[in-house]
Amino acid sequence: MDKVALVTGCSSGIGFETALALAREGYHTYASMRDTKKGAKIQEMAKKENLPISVIPLDVDKPESIESAIKQIMSEKKRIDVLVNNAGYGLFGCLEDLTIQELRAQFETNFFAVVNLIQKVSPIMRSQKSGNIVNISSVAGKIGFPGSPAYISSKFAIEGLSECLRYELSPFGVNTIIIEPGVIKTNFFGSMAMPKNTKPDSPYKDITNTVVAGVKMMAEMGTHPKEVADVIVKALKEKNPLPRYPVGNDAIMFLEAKKMKTDIEFENYLKKELF
Numbered sequence: 334m335d336k337v338a339l340v341t342g343c344s345s346g347i348g349f350e351t352a353l354a355l356a357r358e359g360y361h362t363y364a365s366m367r368d369t370k371k372g373a374k375i376q377e378m379a380k381k382e383n384l385p386i387s388v389i390p391l392d393v394d395k396p397e398s399i400e401s402a403i404k405q406i407m408s409e410k411k412r413i414d415v416l417v418n419n420a421g422y423g424l425f426g427c428l429e430d431l432t433i434q435e436l437r438a439q440f441e442t443n444f445f446a447v448v449n450l451i452q453k454v455s456p457i458m459r460s461q462k463s464g465n466i467v468n469i470s471s472v473a474g475k476i477g478f479p480g481s482p483a484y485i486s487s488k489f490a491i492e493g494l495s496e497c498l499r500y501e502l503s504p505f506g507v508n509t510i511i512i513e514p515g516v517i518k519t520n521f522f523g524s525m526a527m528p529k530n531t532k533p534d535s536p537y538k539d540i541t542n543t544v545v546a547g548v549k550m551m552a553e554m555g556t557h558p559k560e561v562a563d564v565i566v567k568a569l570k571e572k573n574p575l576p577r578y579p580v581g582n583d584a585i586m587f588l589e590a591k592k593m594k595t596d597i598e599f600e601n602y603l604k605k606e607l608f
């Protein structure tokens with residue numbers, strides 16, 4: 334029987350590498366993306382390496398698209414062993430510069446879409462009495478800093494949701510795994526969203542520009558997305574996967590510092606490190 338994986342957001346970056354890595358491990362991998370025209374490269378690699386990859390359409394913002402992707406997988410394979418909730422984007426800008434609609438859109442993709450997918454897939458995994466849900470969070474799911482409260486809050490929400498699911502789903506044989514990448518060199522920073530209506534005299538322009546320039550600079554030296562994929566594969570091989578897997582030296586350093594310091598000590602440390 335084929336082991337089956339569904340990965341969201343496979344047109345580039347972490348999703349692209351994760352779909353390849355899972356297929357190389359023998360999973361029949363549904364590499365989903367909202368625009369399947371972007372699937373040419375992964376299909377070409379699948380053909381070259383003879384990998385079991387199917388590119389399927391899935392816009393995580395659209396419940397009907399989630400429904401039809403899962404229906405297709407269930408009619409073809411009758412099971413889902415791994416769900417990787419990867420699709421997402423970063424909305425930058427300080428809170429006062431953001432509209433509530435922009436915040437809601439950020440949560441729609443980064444949080445509610447994940448909820449929708451899990452609510453559709455966990456009953457399947459429960460009935461199989463096995464399965465792994467892998468949620469791509471971020472160091473920004475554990476550490477707040479200025480210039481991106483929408484994105485950071487959405488990833489904090491993913492962390493909370495995942496912690497709850499570990500208790501709710503483990504009695505049914507279903508694991509929940511949180512992945513916490515640091516800065517990864519992907520399209521993420523090129524496709525970041527900025528607030529549309531920042532006033533020319535916004536008092537937050539300087540801090541937003543500093544944060545955006547800082548993360549773009551860090552991205553140049555960022556970890557390769559293949560390393561995230563390798564950590565996911567390693568976690569899935571564990572008999573009892575840990576709750577969290579940080580990826581990248583920056584992630585490990587910041588998360589370790591957060592653990593060791595008091596809140597105030599950490600705040601002062603981050604101010605010195607980042608600004």
Ligand SMILES: NC(=O)c1ccc[n+]([C@@H]2O[C@H](COP(=O)([O-])OP(=O)(O)OC[C@H]3O[C@@H](n4cnc5c(N)ncnc54)[C@H](OP(=O)(O)O)[C@@H]3O)[C@@H](O)[C@H]2O)c1
Nearest residue numbers: 342344345346347392393420421471514516517519520521
């Ligand atoms: N890069 C980093 O430093 C970093 C660090 C920590 C966590 N992460 C997280 O890692 C995940 C993947 O990001 P990445 O770094 O690999 O960036 P990326 O290369 O920009 O990939 C993001 C993927 O998400 C897809 N996506 C966005 N909205 C979608 C929607 N509504 N429906 C379906 N797919 C959608 C994109 O598709 P399109 O091509 O159609 O836009 C793309 O395939 C995200 O959740 C991100 O928050 C990234």
